[in-house]
Amino acid sequence: MAQPLAKKDDDRDDEEYSPFLGIEKGAVLQEARVFNDPQLDARRCSQVITKLLYLLNQGESFTKVEATEVFFSVTKLFQSRDIGLRRMVYLIIKELSPSADEVIIVTSSLMKDMNSKTDMYRANAIRVLCRITDGTLLTQIERYLKQAIVDKNPVVASAALVSGIHLLQTNPEIVKRWSNEVQDAVQSRAALVQFHAVALLHQIRQNDRLAVSKLVTSLTRGNVRSPLAQCLLIRYTSQVIRESGNAQAGDRPFYDYLEACLRHKAEMVILEAARAITELHGVTPRELTPAITVLQLFLSSSKPVLRFAAVRTLNKVAMTHPVPVTNCNIDMESLISDQNRSIATLAITTLLKTGNESSVDRLMKQITNFMSDIADEFKIVVVEAIRSLCLKFPLKFRALMNFLSNILREEGGFEYKKAIVDSIVILIRDIPDAKESGLLHLCEFIEDCEFTYLSTQILHFLGIEGPKTSDPSKYIRYIYNRVHLENATVRASAVSTLAKFGAMVDSLKPRVFILLRRCLFDSDDEVRDRATLYLNTLGGDGSVVETDNDVKDFLFGSLDVPLVNLETSLKNYEASEEPFDINSVPKEVKSQPLAEKKAQSKKPTGLGAPPTGPASTVAAYEALLSSIPEFSNFRKLFKSSAPVELTEPETEYAVNVVKHIFDSHVVFQYNCTNTIPEQLLEDVIVVVDASEAEEFSEVASRSLRSLPYDTPGQTFLAFEKPEGVPAVGKFTNLLRFIVKEVDPTTGEAEEDGVEDEYQLEDLEVVAADYILKVPVFNFKNAWDSMGADFERVDEYGLGPRENLTEAVNAVINLLGMQPCEGTEVVASNSRSHTCVLSGVYIGNVKVLVRLLFGIDSSSKEVAMKLTVRSEDGAVSDAIHEIVASG
């Protein structure tokens, strides 16, 4: 880009010299005409291309016409045999990203280069062509690409492999045909070729778990030369471990490989392996130790990058496993003064997690010193660490609360301030002694707070907590100041808070009325409306109203309908004579995707972001069921099954069912979705024929009043069954409802509906529904301490099976128990396998199971020895019955 001419007079004239001084797009485009000369000056052309690239690099953009013109003249340069110029031609073609009809012009030139004797031509032509091609061309050049993958020249092979990785996104079916060549390239002696080949091979197979597992198995045994390829392999290994889904430690498959990588000579491999180990699901202290040891060595490295990598990893470990990390405390402390502030922050927050009560004061002093010179996002990390520290050591709240209030007064962005406010709120809630000082800190903060969101949040919180303090009157001033000084949103919020004080504290009521009356003259109607409403409900308008529970409910009660439902209902409500009735809002919680994927595909994000725990499905179900009066006396929920689909995918009505098992009841929760926009279903219920489930008798049901298009809803059925008995049975289901036509243009349903039915698939309650998956952490200990008092042993033939894995999975699914210590993973081609399971049987009886499998190599006949130990002989027998009848 042109530099201002004034620079010429600058005393730094010489320093500022640039070959591109005063460069101007129009002039360069003119210069590009040399590309059309019959006698090409290669050097001149190279220079012009460099200028064009410079312009593009500086953010200059070419119009479509300009780009096309440049592209066409550039294609003429293929006539030149100058290697340097050709290289620049490749570069600019990629930068110009030509359109499909332009690509055709260069295709033949590039294909010629792809078959050139010059390695550089081949490698670059492949990269360029694959970058600009749109796939139609790919079949034509596929043959050359396959050749190139196994080319003797590593640069050519890498070019083809990397292009393959890119093309896999757009043309997977073609690239997948190159498997054999890629497989050969994996054995390449050139380090980078091997890296690219491993990456491509994995991507080709990534959707085939078995193939990935095989790939990993063979590579971990083989000879992987390049450190980059080794890092890849570690990632794939972690993936295999994760997908094998064992929450248990012990003889974890591939752990030995990861551990061996900790002794690799390349630091990047060591780091990758250490990080993989720390991120293993359910990692044990024993598994962690070697990883933490190498990371600790990195902490005192002279390289900042290495220190950062180590402290970042340890910081994450400390969130879940603080104890093993305490060994690094001395090294961590010396990092607090690290020149690199990111390293210092991570060290501090790690120490906050691993430190003990006596070190808190010292740490706080060190933190205060450096808070001012770190970025907001680091400050947030520190604030969150301090919050959890405070909850850990509540006696230290004074020092920590002071720290928080001090930083609250300093400069900072919204996210940072929000983190501080959230922390103070949490401390107030959890540490009673911290309440009064915490509330005052918040009051002072809203006196000078530029964030409306935070002001309203704090005012709401004050309204709940303030009236309960020893001297509520001292908060009134802060709240009423808002009415004078703030925007309408904050003013309205302040009015609500005042009303809450009035409702809760009788002595303050007259003064609150005076303040509320002043608000009646506010310029904003929401503020006036609220003031009027509260004066009415609290009796401030002179009428005699007792501040009874109704009023308190109104002011403090939470909305007992899900906000999503309220939103939908409000959207559907049309202004008319009839007021909106909040009772018409459905209270059913929308069926959430409760069957979330077990494996967390995404790694925890952000510096020190807390690991997101799996949503507590059980708690969600319990809350849902206990909110339904008919089911409230069923006592404790023992188990909820995963949703079972009762309809084929993409049918008119999608229904799945969750089986909730109680001691003497079973509740079926049918999650229904109406996928027809032109229909509204009403009075939806599932009619069940339980004639093949003799021990069950229907006791209650709850229909779904309305099921509009694409808004899931639930209907429930409850059965009584003998207490503590694992009754099994089969239920046939029929969906019954009234269907009303909906006018698609107006969205309005017709008055009259027609009764209709829809056949669903059958549902079974099986023995596995009565067993909870509960892991034990040391199976052998548990087994030994359980003793052989109620041990039952028997042998079973499982018939011919594909392999042992299939047999093992079948039995695990049948029993519905938790595999322990990774024993559900069968080594490939093994002929025998031992698998251990644990669980809790209905009635809270612990059960442990040891399975020994053997497979006949020719007939594929599988035999199994089942040993059960439990606290109750009847339960041990029951487990055998499950297997015998399964």
Added chain:
Amino acid sequence: ESCPSIKNILLLDSEGKRVAVKYYSEEDWPTNAAKESFEKAVFTKTQKTNARTEAEIAMFEGTIVVYKFVQDLHFFVTGGENENELILATVLQGFFDAVGILLRGNVDKKEALENLDLILLCLDEIVDGGIILETDSNVIASKVASHSIDAGAPLSEQTISQALATAREHLARQLLK
């Protein structure tokens, strides 16, 4: 997805202005304005650090940036926040050293701009569409230089080994100063 990937490589001057940049992740920075504001943020944030002997590292906006400075040139390599820091550092070192070889030890802004073609080719040889192509500086430099056979080009008088020798000599002189 699990393949290590580079989001961008930046070469800025001592005022944060572009010498040469290459972005591999258009979805992160879709416009030139977004790119420029990222560069500004990176530059401001790292400006005061001492990244002259060892590569330094910083984390922000959901990325990890490793960087190294020499004279009036600032080298940066950016990756995702979950990326292996040492892989990024290896790429940075490869870029940094390759530029040193190609500029025969005279690594400053003026020299870099005068040989911008070499710098751009160098970037092209290190990463392709976010995937690491090569990290060995000698290999990178030789791939770039072998293309400049053309008579007038700066490196043409020298073979690669000569160029390397000159670079080493130059570095040695600087160290002895």
